Amino acid sequence: MSIAILKAPSVSVASVDVARTLRMGLLLGGVGVYLAAVGILAMFNERWIIVGLLTLGYGVLGLVYLVAGMISARRGAGLMTALASGILSGAIAGLTVSVLGLVIGPFSLQSVFTQLNGKLADSLALGLAPLSGLLVMLGIGAVCGAIGAILRFTPLTVRRPLVIAALVTVTAGLFQELIQIMLQDGPLTPVQDLIYEWEGLTAQGAAIVFVVAFILALIGVQISRRRARAAAAKANADSGQSLTKMGMIFLVLVLLPLMGGNYIGQVLLLVGLYILMGMGLNLEVGLAGLLDLGFVGFFAVGAYVTALLTANHPMAILHLNFWVAMPIAVLASVVVGVLFGIPVLGVRGDYLAVATMGLGEIVRVLVVSDAAKPLLGGPLGITQVPKPAIFGYGLTTPIQLYYLTLVASLVAGLIAWRLEGSRLGRAWMALRDDEDVAAALGIDRIECKLLAYGLGAAFAGLAGSIFAVMLASVYPSSFQLVVSINVLALIIVGGMGSLPGVAIGSLVLIGLPELLREFGEYRYLFYGVALIFMMQFRPEGLMPSKVRKRELHAAMGETSEPAVPTARAA
Template sequence: MAFDVVASARQEREEHVPAWRRTLVTGLTFGGFAFYFALVGIVTMFHGRWIIVDTVSLGHALLIVTAGAAGLYIAYKARVGSYQELLLQGAGAGAIVGAVMSLLVLVIVNFKLRFIFVQLWKPLLKALDFGQDPWTAAVILIVGGAVFGALGVLFFIMNPAIRKPIVAGLVAAGIAGLFQELIQLMIQSYGTFRELFFTWDGMTLQGAVILFVVFAAISAFWGWRRESLNARFERLPVNRQKTMRVSGYVLAGLLVLVFPYLAGNFIGQVLMLVGLFTLMGMGLNLEIGLAGLLDLGFVAFYAVGAYTTALLTASSDAAFMQLPYWVAMPIAIFFSICVGVLFGVPVLKVRGDYLAVATLGLGEIVRVIVLSDAAAPLLAGAQGILGVPRPWIGNFELSTPVALFYLTLVGSLIAAYIAYALENSRLGRAWTAIRDDEDVAQALGINLVNVKLLAYGLGAAFAGLAGSIFAVMLGSIFPHSFQLIISINVLALIIVGGMGSLPGVALGAFALIGLPELLREFGEYRFLFYGLVIVIMMRIRPEGLWPSASRRREMNVDEEDRAVVEAELAASKAPAKK
């Protein structure tokens, strides 16, 4: 899928907007965002988690960021104006954001709208009124909005050498505050060290200040000394450099390997889910990222892998036999491949938008059949299959999440190698060719049928492996685990990470699966965030956070093309003026 194929030339015209209008529009837009966050309950939910105990909650942080973003946006958009003017505009926009929220406070106090908007009642009020009466709260909100709006502007126009340490300090303190439960769990044996930063309720103000100062200082030092450190590294002999680099990578790899073992079962469980979705992401990546086949029925393959494993190994009556896991897993993968190919055959000639809906239909067919009573004698229907045993290696049962995580990791690494090899093979190039233009690819002698079916089959194999591990992870499977939302999930993580990019898939899985698991506040609204993230990524950064090398190249080429086109346009206009 080439995302930047310009079908017709269009030139954007920058209009001059008067300052007051920009302030008003920006303020109302960001105020609208804040209003929306409050209305769907994100503010209430986030207010339940302290970043700094009794001082700043995540909900307040969200509002602060919204007001700051309004100021930032103004500074970003304004091409002209003195610092004072910009600061004034930023403060104005921030004040409007605050005003919108204070309006919300007054509405909650004076009207009973809870039977329509379920969030408009006391908890939200508690998040917005700072324990004051409504009018005082309104003043606080407006003044606070103005301050943070102005700070947003200041943030944009300040010297990068000062900005970077501030960002580093804020990010470090924010992360420590957000993940305080996990961090405390890890450092609980170092009592005094822990008490420096945390109480059992969360991070203390003292801890936040220490973290901010320390990380800001580190960042400032790094900014100051980076050049000379790099120069010293450059001066080293080449093979010393190489050994240092390699040992750095090995050390990082070892840390990643050992981390879940040290961090315990909760982290192990989360990382294992990330691993499963990375596996599926790599599979779907073969279909979408390389071959350009937008498949919304991907969850079907996952279901086949899980059900085959369960039917072959489980101790319940529904199962056919009790094979060991290591025999059942290859069979499950094989079945997934078969289903993938069968799935691909009907939709061979369907392209683009139609393909998405056709595969969605096929995926739903699989789900409806699995759920139905008609297939219940075979697949156990809505009751699901219980008693899937854990895999054994010799006398060691892989029963803890951490052990299963290592299983997933091994599977993912093998799959990643296969995906990498495929990408750079003849087949991978054929996929890229049909992605870019099916008709041309066919004219060049690529057998569309075989190549597409291979994409479906191999993509399905990855999902089948993921499903198989999923079955042993849960120990039981139910049809409700295989909803359309899984396909959307995988799609979202590919888009976030970058289509066609393997490290991107892992990054996307961590951001979209790992974070919501770690922060239950995000977990509640994860699907909302998925939708939002898909839209925002497509609008702002369609190549993903970690684009593949080829995609990066394409993007650059497009930029150059555009520059050439623009230059030509400018040239053609110039004589007309004379």
């Protein structure tokens, strides 16, 4: 490589594909402008990653320039050419963003885009005079572009640890409040003093975190490579690995609230409820292949039945103990699930999604309706649902309820796992894969589908029951369509049909946005972007099940075996 550098920089630089590089630079510059115009940049600039040095906003801008460099550098062209295009496109992206800063004032863009104000112009000029700000921004763009180009040329074994280390550092900076709470007053206080100050990471702290994470990731990548090689030699070895994964996730889930306090407990409780619902929907979508967008209906039934049976409220029918009411609520959800399944038995695929969405909405509309008002309280809901107790020991704090949810999730996970490998699980798989063949083999479609709806609804009902206790009240506004979409999205992101995937998906899609509440306005924007990226680059999900992975890769024509005619060819 060094020879190439010495040999002919002039020749290789001349071979830069200027039009393409310009296009990429402008494109990513446009992304930067967009981020600024919708206000994400300004909001991100309020948050330090490294105190006094780097805000989240500038970090994101840097990432944009880096991506510009990365995609315009092409490996085939040689390092110098790639570096030149990286620098060029990074600089152009930087220029585009700076120019926005320059034109904000003179063209009074604020009247069109409210976020484009003087403060943003200042921050885009990096607090310097306009012209020098532009030059510095240009330089930053060029440097980031160059880094992007170089990254393209680093081998995967180094690049992946680098990316992981960067991510860990950013996470350590972003969640500093939480992590500081976890670290303080314990044996780890010296670590806290070392890397954090009041508002975030210190420069030396960031360096330490980055280096440590890099080294650990480097080792981890090596180990996982070796293990992958060993697993490739021996087929079917990854079942043990997924059990360890499951165990590790579980351990994290058990320990997290111990360190984090009530706020974390609150977030985790929500995560746990979504894990429970995810386990249920996973039976329907992941195993039986029944796309269900009305899942929130079962959740609502579980919550309302619990409230009606336990609340100290005039609307309540009985004042039962939670432990008596919960099984009844679950049972009611199952009944609703089966009733709900009957009208959509013959409906498949996309149509099923739409039909179930309608059914889910019916539940919500019924609850808010005037007709049901005397029974369910209409929009005012039912309040004063008492907290449960075990042997006189009240489960009142979010953390205690969280552990209740965790136990319920474990039971749900065990049930789902047992069912997956059972006669019924195989019948579901057959139905998902080919309904006609399944029927020809004697599988009763109606029975199997209704079982999927019923069992799936049971988990949602359980989650609803705990939800009612968590809020100590139920309102119809809690049971919007978006809950169903969230559950479906977390299954897709985690990996369809995969139990650890449900936990991961829930942590990522429900936990993270809760922790980043201040960016709440943009929550669904990030959500959308994350889902698009997921579908593009890892459609099988973060932690896919084996069967799903095979299905997807078969659909994309990536069979591991060469030229074996597939069954579906005709």
